[in-house]
Amino acid sequence: MYYKNDTGGIMKLFLKGIFNDCFKHEDSNLLYNQLSAMKKKIKRIAVLTSGGDSPGMNAAIRAVVRTGIYYGLEVYGIMRGYQGLLEEDLFKMESRSVANIIQRGGTILKSARCKEFYTPEGRKKGYEVLKKNEIDGLVVIGGDGSFKGALNLSKEYDIPCIGLAGTIDKDIAGTDFTIGFDTAVNTAIDAIDKIRDTADAHDRLFIIEVMGRDAGYIALHSGIATGAENILIPERKTDAEAIITSLQEKERRKKLVNIIVVAEGDEYGGIELYRLIKERLPNLDTRLCTLGHIQRGGSPTGLDRLIASRMGYHAVECLLEGRYNVFVGILNNRMNYVPLEQVAKRKGRIAEEWMKVVETLSA
Numbered sequence: 289m290y291y292k293n294d295t296g297g298i299m300k301l302f303l304k305g306i307f308n309d310c311f312k313h314e315d316s317n318l319l320y321n322q323l324s325a326m327k328k329k330i331k332r333i334a335v336l337t338s339g340g341d342s343p344g345m346n347a348a349i350r351a352v353v354r355t356g357i358y359y360g361l362e363v364y365g366i367m368r369g370y371q372g373l374l375e376e377d378l379f380k381m382e383s384r385s386v387a388n389i390i391q392r393g394g395t396i397l398k399s400a401r402c403k404e405f406y407t408p409e410g411r412k413k414g415y416e417v418l419k420k421n422e423i424d425g426l427v428v429i430g431g432d433g434s435f436k437g438a439l440n441l442s443k444e445y446d447i448p449c450i451g452l453a454g455t456i457d458k459d460i461a462g463t464d465f466t467i468g469f470d471t472a473v474n475t476a477i478d479a480i481d482k483i484r485d486t487a488d489a490h491d492r493l494f495i496i497e498v499m500g501r502d503a504g505y506i507a508l509h510s511g512i513a514t515g516a517e518n519i520l521i522p523e524r525k526t527d528a529e530a531i532i533t534s535l536q537e538k539e540r541r542k543k544l545v546n547i548i549v550v551a552e553g554d555e556y557g558g559i560e561l562y563r564l565i566k567e568r569l570p571n572l573d574t575r576l577c578t579l580g581h582i583q584r585g586g587s588p589t590g591l592d593r594l595i596a597s598r599m600g601y602h603a604v605e606c607l608l609e610g611r612y613n614v615f616v617g618i619l620n621n622r623m624n625y626v627p628l629e630q631v632a633k634r635k636g637r638i639a640e641e642w643m644k645v646v647e648t649l650s651a
């Protein structure tokens with residue numbers, strides 16, 4: 289246990305960080321960063337939320353603020369992501385600034401996209417604001433785009449950045465969870481269950497489009513959890529003919545209630561699939577429902593609050609330990625620190641085992 293203003297404790301944390309990392313990574317940059325931590329004393333940090341909002345961001349902000357204060361740091365909140373940074377829209381946060389927010393969706397710091405930050409001039413402006421306000425480290429809660437912004441800033445200027453993966457899409461490699469994903473899946477499950485009730489009452493086929501950008505995780509998780517007959521995801525080629533054939537077969541067997549969950553990034557998407565089925569199976573009573581932005585809102589689930597709290601806590605530890613320019617993930621229930629340099633979209637295959645489950649259970 290380390291206590292506020294406990295320099296010995298902080299040094300222990302720092303050394304623990306060095307040794308852990310020496311064993312874990314062979315990344316010379318990390319060692320360089322860790323050594324430079326000896327020179328840089330972190331006294332004041334800032335936190336911002338950027339890109340698309342996701343439920344649980346507030347829990348993450350709370351964790352960063354409370355952990356920072358616990359360790360004797362000053363913590364500033366930057367409004368509206370990088371846009372607010374460029375406009376010097378920041379304020380000092382106290383423990384009570386984050387009271388009663390762990391259960392709230394959205395983000396009290398608001399979020400935005402900022403074109404200017406893509407440019408070196410924009411980032412220079414951002415750095416000058418940080419310097420003027422004596423900010424020694426920055427915690428960025430957002431998606432992979434926000435991490436790229438943080439990486440560029442940290443490469444160009446001496447400002448350590450820590451990322452927290454806040455996105456409902458779970459499309460970042462190196463973490464089993466992203467803040468907001470579980471809530472979005474549960475919101476989709478709740479909606480699909482309700483749709484199944486009405487589909488059942490009228491013997492209808494429902495095509496339900498869920499979010500996820502170019503990743504199919506929300507579709508896969510919500511589809512399995514609601515017993516969907518088909519799940520269409522971008523990671524897997526959609527065989528439309530097979531879907532038509534199986535619907536014909538179900539029609540013949542008088543199985544008239546069917547739920548097809550489609551990821552928005554699938555090659556067909558909800559609308560295309562709806563058109564195709566209307567054209568090929570005109571006798572089926574087919575409806576299309578796009579869940580849309582309800583998946584971004586609402587009170588975060590217990591899991592999202594938990595991971596946001598853990599990640600936020602470890603983000604501050606990273607800054608204290610000199611484990612700079614990483615994003616904090618959780619892999620196999622252990623903290624995983626991925627250098628921002630190596631941030632990549634989680635791509636490609638969804639485990640064959642998962643697809644086998646879908647096929648077996650919907651047969």
Ligand code: ATP
Nearest residue numbers: 339340401402405406430431432433434436437455
């Ligand atoms: P989501 O996954 O919810 O869309 P995101 O963080 O990926 O979140 P983006 O719109 O890609 O969302 O990025 C958010 C902001 O991060 C951008 O508006 C921009 O200010 C900054 N950003 C993104 N990419 C870069 C980059 N390559 N260089 C500098 N800044 C960037």
